[in-house]
Amino acid sequence: MSLEGLQIQLIAAVVAAACALPGVFLVLRRMAMMSDAISHAILPGIVLAFFITKNLSSPILIIAAAATGVLTVSLVELLNRTRLVNVDAAIGITFPALFSIGVILIARYAENVHLDTDAVLLGELAFAAFHRVALFGLDIGPRAFWAMAAILIINIAFIKFFYKELKLATFDAGLAATLGFFPGLIHYGLMTLVSITIVGAFDAVGSILVVALMIAPPATAYLLTDRLSRMIWLSGAFGIASGISGYWLAHCLDASIAGSMAMMAGVFFSFAFLFAPRHGIVAIARRRVSQRWEFAQTMLAIHLFSHEGLPEAERESHVYHLSSHLHWEPDFARQVVRNAERRGFIRNHGGRLDLTDEGREMAQLALVE
Amino acid sequence: MPFLELGRDLFYDYTLRTVAMGSAVLGVVSGALGAYAVLRKQSLLGDAISHAALPGIALAFLLTQSKAPLVLVFGAAIAGWIGTLLVISIVNQTRIKEDTALGLVLSVFFGTGLVLLTFIQKMPTAKQSGLDTFLFGQAAALMEHDVITMVTLGGISLFVMQLFWKEFKLLCFDSNFGASLGFPMRILDVLLITLLVAAIVIGLQTVGVVLMSAMIVAPAAAARQWTDRLGAMVALSATFGAIAGVCGAVISSSMARMPTGPTIVLCISAIVVASITIAPNRGLVWNWIRNQRERRKLQIEVVLNNLYALASQHADLRHSHSIAALGTMSANRSNVRNSLKELSSRGWVERVSSDEWALTPEGIVQAQQIADRGR
Numbered sequence: 001m002s003l004e005g006l007q008i009q010l011i012a013a014v015v016a017a018a019c020a021l022p023g024v025f026l027v028l029r030r031m032a033m034m035s036d037a038i039s040h041a042i043l044p045g046i047v048l049a050f051f052i053t054k055n056l057s058s059p060i061l062i063i064a065a066a067a068t069g070v071l072t073v074s075l076v077e078l079l080n081r082t083r084l085v086n087v088d089a090a091i092g093i094t095f096p097a098l099f100s101i102g103v104i105l106i107a108r109y110a111e112n113v114h115l116d117t118d119a120v121l122l123g124e125l126a127f128a129a130f131h132r133v134a135l136f137g138l139d140i141g142p143r144a145f146w147a148m149a150a151i152l153i154i155n156i157a158f159i160k161f162f163y164k165e166l167k168l169a170t171f172d173a174g175l176a177a178t179l180g181f182f183p184g185l186i187h188y189g190l191m192t193l194v195s196i197t198i199v200g201a202f203d204a205v206g207s208i209l210v211v212a213l214m215i216a217p218p219a220t221a222y223l224l225t226d227r228l229s230r231m232i233w234l235s236g237a238f239g240i241a242s243g244i245s246g247y248w249l250a251h252c253l254d255a256s257i258a259g260s261m262a263m264m265a266g267v268f269f270s271f272a273f274l275f276a277p278r279h280g281i282v283a284i285a286r287r288r289v290s291q292r293w294e295f296a297q298t299m300l301a302i303h304l305f306s307h308e309g310l311p312e313a314e315r316e317s318h319v320y321h322l323s324s325h326l327h328w329e330p331d332f333a334r335q336v337v338r339n340a341e342r343r344g345f346i347r348n349h350g351g352r353l354d355l356t357d358e359g360r361e362m363a364q365l366a367l368v369e
Numbered sequence: 370m371p372f373l374e375l376g377r378d379l380f381y382d383y384t385l386r387t388v389a390m391g392s393a394v395l396g397v398v399s400g401a402l403g404a405y406a407v408l409r410k411q412s413l414l415g416d417a418i419s420h421a422a423l424p425g426i427a428l429a430f431l432l433t434q435s436k437a438p439l440v441l442v443f444g445a446a447i448a449g450w451i452g453t454l455l456v457i458s459i460v461n462q463t464r465i466k467e468d469t470a471l472g473l474v475l476s477v478f479f480g481t482g483l484v485l486l487t488f489i490q491k492m493p494t495a496k497q498s499g500l501d502t503f504l505f506g507q508a509a510a511l512m513e514h515d516v517i518t519m520v521t522l523g524g525i526s527l528f529v530m531q532l533f534w535k536e537f538k539l540l541c542f543d544s545n546f547g548a549s550l551g552f553p554m555r556i557l558d559v560l561l562i563t564l565l566v567a568a569i570v571i572g573l574q575t576v577g578v579v580l581m582s583a584m585i586v587a588p589a590a591a592a593r594q595w596t597d598r599l600g601a602m603v604a605l606s607a608t609f610g611a612i613a614g615v616c617g618a619v620i621s622s623s624m625a626r627m628p629t630g631p632t633i634v635l636c637i638s639a640i641v642v643a644s645i646t647i648a649p650n651r652g653l654v655w656n657w658i659r660n661q662r663e664r665r666k667l668q669i670e671v672v673l674n675n676l677y678a679l680a681s682q683h684a685d686l687r688h689s690h691s692i693a694a695l696g697t698m699s700a701n702r703s704n705v706r707n708s709l710k711e712l713s714s715r716g717w718v719e720r721v722s723s724d725e726w727a728l729t730p731e732g733i734v735q736a737q738q739i740a741d742r743g744r
Binding site for chain 2: 035036082085086088089091093097099104107208212214216222223249253254256259260262263265266269279280281284
């Protein structure tokens with residue numbers, strides 16, 4: 001593995017981890033699409049700051065972009081607060097308008113500079129390793145790596161310091177407000193963080209794929225755990241895994257690294273979507289099937305119990321009668337009887353079914369409930 | 370006369386005419402179908418569909434090696450459609466919410482499309498230029514046959530929408546009622562989404578992936594402010610879309626270095642802002658005026674009521690009281706004088722001396738009515 005390849009992987013891992021952390025709260029607070037809106041809407045902020053500084057690596061760019069991100073959030077809220085448009089429509093109107101302003105600014109005034117919309121939208125991680133940073137005349141590595149590492153540390157620090165507040169504001173904003181935790185302040189803090197992270201990740205992965213790194217790892221983690229702390233760890237881990245495996249996928253296909261990272265994040269999510277132990281669709285389907293049998297056995301026990309000892313019991317308790325009385329297919333009825341017999345709820349005397357003590361107990365329990 | 374010149378250009382200038390036609394068709398189709406998306410609170414679905422279309426475009430090119438618009442549009446539609454169904458199934462099957470599902474599908478599909486595009490670029494037979502126009506759209510490069518494709522596909526979509534008008538209306542406003550009447554609401558849902566997908570993919574070439582979502586949401590959000598009727602809203606939304614399309618095309622052609630797609634989006638955004646501000650009944654200005662009027666009415670009633678309450682302490686209900694006394698009973702003292710003036714112009718109170726006011730017989734009746742209403 002070349003040194004350059006290693007560096008790109010390092011950058012990819014740091015970018016992905018930095019994105020995944022605030023992403024957790026976006027997913028939990030149902031504001032995932034806000035990352036999409038911010039990532040597009042900060043374009044005019046970057047362009048204007050660039051006109052002032054004439055330098056694409058100036059920190060003012062990050063500040064301007066973050067400010068535009070927060071402005072986007074407040075514009076969406078302003079539109080929404082008129083109660084004339086829904087919040088999703090407000091997002092869908094705001095960010096294309098701001099993005100359009102950015103594109104027009106670039107087209108009109110920045111034609112001959114290195115600031116094209118392609119780079120903004122798509123990013124190119126392969127070049128990120130070439131922009132170096134020097135400390136005391138010593139080359140200490142790619143600029144993107146240090147920038148994102150700093151953002152990652154800010155994100156970790158924010159989550160660590162305001163963990164309690166974030167948790168409360170996310171799961172019970174009303175309670176947070178009554179306890180004096182200023183959920184609004186936390187909200188804007190989080191949005192600032194998201195904006196800064198997006199700006200930092202811009203260079204490397206572009207504005208659309210940063211959404212993948214913000215949403216997909218937390219969504220994957222959300223299917224795997226019910227604990228916030230574990231979800232944060234898992235998101236970071238899935239982010240890093242997507243970053244590194246994405247690099248290798250791009251390496252094999254000789255294709256866009258950022259795109260491959262998004263693709264791998266999608267692959268990880270698909271696995272969780274299918275096979276997550278409790279929230280995956282296979283698990284849900286299996287649970288549904290087992291519930292169906294469970295329910296059928298309870299029905300059978302109740303049916304036998306209610307006719308037990310009565311004159312019609314002889315007729316009602318026969319296997320063949322179940323299909324007409326409970327509207328069961330004969331095959332299904334036979335299967336239910338076999339299962340119930342195996343579990344010791346009933347005894348089968350040549351087609352005539354009798355409840356065991358255990359079965360009677362279950363029927364009584366079910367009827368009481 | 371610049372307007373005449375513009376009219377002549379629209380008529381004779383082939384390029385401008387084609388671009389304006391294409392943009393107008395796009396505006397009509399996305400405006401009309403976007404109305405349903407906005408009403409069903411699926412505004413951001415358009416964003417997801419347009420991004421999700423990218424891998425379809427790339428795959429269609431990879432498989433057929435053709436750049437014919439119909440082939441690429443077909444690929445885009447299939448991918449956009451699959452993406453939408455994925456969003457729906459993620460929301461229905463797991464505990465993940467709609468916003469996350471949208472963002473996830475949007476970005477992962479787009480990433481996959483990007484991988485395919487860069488893969489195509491590096492193929493030895495690479496002649497892919499033209500594929501990335503879908504990213505930003507290239508309205509200026511619209512040809513007559515593109516417009517014909519758009520008109521055909523858009524026409525079919527609008528025709529189907531018209532055909533299932535009643536069913537779609539049910540779907541938007543009371544889906545459960547529709548199901549109870551025996552309409553296959555799920556199939557209708559998928560059909561309506563298919564039409565939306567069609568509207569989006571025919572616009573991709575003109576305004577691009579990113580800005581297409583605005584063409585779905587903005588005309589409908591603007592139209593919603595002017596009417597409460599579905600038919601009027603769809604028609605208005607289509608009209609707004611068409612106006613924005615033509616305006617954008619004309620403005621971008623009359624100024625140097627003015628990309629068409631973003632200009633169209635800014636036009637439709639301006640229409641949204643105008644509608645939110647000035648639309649009758651719902652608009653902000655209207656609302657403000659109504660609020661002021663209500664507040665004024667309330668203040669007057671409060672003063673009348675207070676005067677009545679004070680007078681009730683005396684044998685004669687027409688006993689006069691000072692402005693100062695009324696002021697202590699009112700939250701906002703400065704309004705007392707104005708309210709008294711308004712009341713006296715209605716003949717409900719009269720000035721007894723320079724500072725003293727009393728109820729007239731008519732005022733007593735009015736005050737009693739207000740008191741009864743409050744009971």
